[in-house]
Amino acid sequence: MTVTSRPAHDTRPAGLPDVNAETYPYERVQQLLDETVSLSLAAVPDETYRREATLTPGHEEDWFGINGGYGLDFESTLHRFDAVPRLDPCDGRLAVSQTAGETVGRLHCRCMFAPSGAPWQPGAYPAATMYDPWRSQKLVTTACEFTFGDQRFDAYAVGRTYPMVADGEPMVLVGAVGNFMSGTGQFNGLEGTFVITGRFTGSLGFLGNINCRIVDPEGRIRTDRETPGLAGAHDPFPAQTFIVMRGVKRDRTVRTTYGPPPGPNLVSLVTPSQMRTIVTDPRVREHGGLRVNTAVGPVIASMEADVAFDIAAPPGTAQRPIPFTTKELYTFAGDDARSCGTISAQVTDGVSFGLRFAAAPRQAGVRFAGFGPITGGTGQFEGAQGVLTVNSVIGIAPHALSLLHVLHLIDRRRAHVSPSGNRPRRAVDEDVR
Amino acid sequence: MTTQQAERRVRVQRLIDRAALFHVFVSPDGGGAVATRDRSGAIIGIDGDEAVHRFEMELDPRLVDRPLGINTVGEQIGRASLRWSIVPEPYVARPDRVPPPTPLEPSLSQRFMIQDTTVHLGGRGDGFRVFGVGRTFPMWTGSRGSLWAAAVANVVEGFGVFSGCAGNLTICGDLSPDRGFVGHMIVRILDPEGGLRVDREPPPPERGHRADPDSTYLTWVGQKAAGGGQDNSASLTPSGEVRGFNIPVDLKRVWVGLDSTAEGIRARHLRTGDVIGLEVGFGREPLARTSQSGTALFPNRFEGVAKYTIYGPGRCVVGTVTTNVLEGRSFSVTYPGAPEEPGLRFGFFAPVVDGTGCFDGVRGILYGAAGSVLAPPPFEHLISNLYVLRLMDRDGRFRS
Numbered sequence: 001m002t003v004t005s006r007p008a009h010d011t012r013p014a015g016l017p018d019v020n021a022e023t024y025p026y027e028r029v030q031q032l033l034d035e036t037v038s039l040s041l042a043a044v045p046d047e048t049y050r051r052e053a054t055l056t057p058g059h060e061e062d063w064f065g066i067n068g069g070y071g072l073d074f075e076s077t078l079h080r081f082d083a084v085p086r087l088d089p090c091d092g093r094l095a096v097s098q099t100a101g102e103t104v105g106r107l108h109c110r111c112m113f114a115p116s117g118a119p120w121q122p123g124a125y126p127a128a129t130m131y132d133p134w135r136s137q138k139l140v141t142t143a144c145e146f147t148f149g150d151q152r153f154d155a156y157a158v159g160r161t162y163p164m165v166a167d168g169e170p171m172v173l174v175g176a177v178g179n180f181m182s183g184t185g186q187f188n189g190l191e192g193t194f195v196i197t198g199r200f201t202g203s204l205g206f207l208g209n210i211n212c213r214i215v216d217p218e219g220r221i222r223t224d225r226e227t228p229g230l231a232g233a234h235d236p237f238p239a240q241t242f243i244v245m246r247g248v249k250r251d252r253t254v255r256t257t258y259g260p261p262p263g264p265n266l267v268s269l270v271t272p273s274q275m276r277t278i279v280t281d282p283r284v285r286e287h288g289g290l291r292v293n294t295a296v297g298p299v300i301a302s303m304e305a306d307v308a309f310d311i312a313a314p315p316g317t318a319q320r321p322i323p324f325t326t327k328e329l330y331t332f333a334g335d336d337a338r339s340c341g342t343i344s345a346q347v348t349d350g351v352s353f354g355l356r357f358a359a360a361p362r363q364a365g366v367r368f369a370g371f372g373p374i375t376g377g378t379g380q381f382e383g384a385q386g387v388l389t390v391n392s393v394i395g396i397a398p399h400a401l402s403l404l405h406v407l408h409l410i411d412r413r414r415a416h417v418s419p420s421g422n423r424p425r426r427a428v429d430e431d432v433r
Numbered sequence: 434m435t436t437q438q439a440e441r442r443v444r445v446q447r448l449i450d451r452a453a454l455f456h457v458f459v460s461p462d463g464g465g466a467v468a469t470r471d472r473s474g475a476i477i478g479i480d481g482d483e484a485v486h487r488f489e490m491e492l493d494p495r496l497v498d499r500p501l502g503i504n505t506v507g508e509q510i511g512r513a514s515l516r517w518s519i520v521p522e523p524y525v526a527r528p529d530r531v532p533p534p535t536p537l538e539p540s541l542s543q544r545f546m547i548q549d550t551t552v553h554l555g556g557r558g559d560g561f562r563v564f565g566v567g568r569t570f571p572m573w574t575g576s577r578g579s580l581w582a583a584a585v586a587n588v589v590e591g592f593g594v595f596s597g598c599a600g601n602l603t604i605c606g607d608l609s610p611d612r613g614f615v616g617h618m619i620v621r622i623l624d625p626e627g628g629l630r631v632d633r634e635p636p637p638p639e640r641g642h643r644a645d646p647d648s649t650y651l652t653w654v655g656q657k658a659a660g661g662g663q664d665n666s667a668s669l670t671p672s673g674e675v676r677g678f679n680i681p682v683d684l685k686r687v688w689v690g691l692d693s694t695a696e697g698i699r700a701r702h703l704r705t706g707d708v709i710g711l712e713v714g715f716g717r718e719p720l721a722r723t724s725q726s727g728t729a730l731f732p733n734r735f736e737g738v739a740k741y742t743i744y745g746p747g748r749c750v751v752g753t754v755t756t757n758v759l760e761g762r763s764f765s766v767t768y769p770g771a772p773e774e775p776g777l778r779f780g781f782f783a784p785v786v787d788g789t790g791c792f793d794g795v796r797g798i799l800y801g802a803a804g805s806v807l808a809p810p811p812f813e814h815l816i817s818n819l820y821v822l823r824l825m826d827r828d829g830r831f832r833s
Binding site: 050061062063064066067068069070125128130131132133134135165168169170202203204 | 540541542570571572573577578666668669670671676677679680713714715717719736737738739740755757758759784786787789793794
């Protein structure tokens, strides 16, 4: 990591690098980060898969494999998904228009419950641990495949369940973070991370939101061509609301600072960001290729993040990522600075991977992702329950950001959903991409 | 199967079934068991006396599209003094320990310890004192919630006809700080001499008040098929290590009963009926056995997952239910005349995690009390496992 001479405003503790230093110009690094594809999808359980679900494929006579015992085996169809929050100009409240469209892919996931201290260990089976819907439990995948057309990613992920009761409805929420380990076709050789938040349904399926970030310097997936309107649009989440946001620094003048060290060998980086609406429109072409068009909209919130990690650790790898935790505070307010409320949340299970840029070989970066519980709220978010996922790429010196955050709220009373229901096709009022 | 094997099977199954097995229903009368509190006023358990009633249950003979439970709470037949305490998650419960005060959190699933709980049956001083452990389970339907409690307890002292007897209870019902406990106990007392059992039908129960009308109890017994073909097998990890056993058993109709006679409390001999389903399951003991385990102080722990398929007419499948044994406790048994048989008596509870067909979306807990001989395959496993599935059933879908 580059450590530069200290300018007058630099107040970092001795011995720590200046993360704001510009190895390359800030705008150039931001541009490189934005070459990462963002893809937000709705995952809807494929009920037909339930009959063949097993934890012991090829060994149906082994009843350790009964689905729901020591793990869960599910398939979900992946749909285009727009979840666009808007601040009402009259009352200042936030309301989300969320709509799922046509199927663009599939997710198959076989995950095993694991002891709480189970490490990130692709290819390994954890010690047998029974599913207990009343306890928060760790999960690791033994199979995880994303399929888009005839091409696929194989992945590895770790997750955690969050049993909750909201308005009398018991539910098992799940958050997970994973890494794309290998891909076929256009995905071959690409790196990426994904996060999952949603719930296990009564029939042991997964219903929720998946966000992928795929580093795509060659533009294999990114496209500027606008995708046709959503087909078969509907809201598949009767009790869940997702606030999907892209985060960036307002501009290069926003400084990242060091906070009080959260523990031995750990540092704290405090980063203020603007959170904007984002719509990611995937399309699977006739010959199987995935293309994603992204549009970013207006600011709806500010976010203060306090990120704790081991700054001396080597860059994370697919086999050994570096853990991190965060604490976030989102303040929802529009241009008039009138706030409708705040949400606080944590990332308790975060993994980071080293990121390099062929076009800027001296530039250090990190792709990192994680999840954790929503811990509180004020204003219209008083009593908020749910899960936060973050999926980001950042530069280190300069500390440019390209964040994709999702606040998954349990919302049985539809308090945070737009009363107008399904949104018009272009929800991003102000495309600032 | 050789003649010798068949004879052993019959002989051992009879040994296993030499147990007084019956149901009782426990409910508060008057004050019921009252909440106990710590110095800050937080509820940390229940303590008090409740009424014990006869409880008859069986499956309706008509099993068309779903099993229907016939549940009859009968006349009061005794009293139970309950002293249950919430304990911290990692707490190691023992009869000689007093747990630290731990507040009840009705929205969470918590462990609890059964201390000094005594059940008196009949009017001749028959009864037993038990020690055990259990868990609470917040259960919800719509906006109405209730706190269920399930537990396994071991008889630590018997009185009257139960004096000197070994046995265990499995308990499942509603736990309310205001009312105490309302629910069911399966009682299984070893009876090698046959003194606790009779062949005759007990008189029909005098129908009493059901204090948990939102629940329905279904019952069946799990036994190996008479003709064989249901051998256990080892379940192997991907690296080839044995992680547990795969266990198939037939599910049959079952009848047990309880009577208070002039000679004291008597149970009717276990009676089984036609096959109504199939259980396939995986079980394991997460902790290795030691020379001290399997005793009243250190029972073996077991867990597992099982899928129960229930048949309708012509053995068509009307539904399946998958349950996870979160807590199981087993105790070693030496059968008179067959000391070489690795006997066990055990109890367990297993919340429903999935259901299909008629059981689609159900919420409930399967629990049971059983006797068996069990050793690693190829040893022939024999078992009599009395199951009860307590379902949340506010609209009476499973009630006859």
